[in-house]
Amino acid sequence: MSKINKEFYLRDDVVGISKELLGKYIFTKFDNKLTGGIITETEAYEGISDKASHAYGGRRTKRTETMFSKGGVAYVYLCYGVHSLFNIVTNKKDVPHAILIRGFIPTDGIDFMLERTRKTKLSKDFGIGPGKFSKALGIHFSHSGMDLSGNKIWLEDRGLKIDEKNIIATKRIGIDYAEEDALLPYRFVVSKLK
């Protein structure tokens, strides 16, 4: 057991942390169902200066307030009325940095995840896509604000290292409205494990 400590989330470099999250394990335990896997895709949202962020310009609302929390909590919101998208809040209080988790490779509790997604077997793209990620792990927007040092949602470092050459950086997805910030290479994808 090597749960990631709180200090990990409190640092300033949200883009760097996004890359570091690749290869980390994420687990959830709801209804006593342990599910989890390896994070393979992330996107950084760099706070008030980032036009793609919900907190752009320092906008604080009931929803975005979670992003202004101290790093180490979940920011989950409803997208298109259907999907819960899961983010990890980073940096100190009042600095609304967040990292969207866009994909993972399932390793634990696969039967539970198949049940949640109404599938009978794993496909190649199972768990790839932020909506599917949350659905597989049972994460719901009502979980927004949950502490990642608790026993419902947490991350672990199991020593898996992703080689820099197996990380692809691209522009983020679905944020064309963000003008020049839409082009920033803030999306990170693992092209090959180990």
Added chain:
DNA sequence: CGGCCGATCCACT
């Protein structure tokens, strides 16, 4: 209070 729309996914053609 009404209207618009989104950090998406899937079924269907």
Added chain:
DNA sequence: GTGGATCGGCCGA
């Protein structure tokens, strides 16, 4: 390749 689902949040009146 494409359009529909689906609803909370946000903004303007």
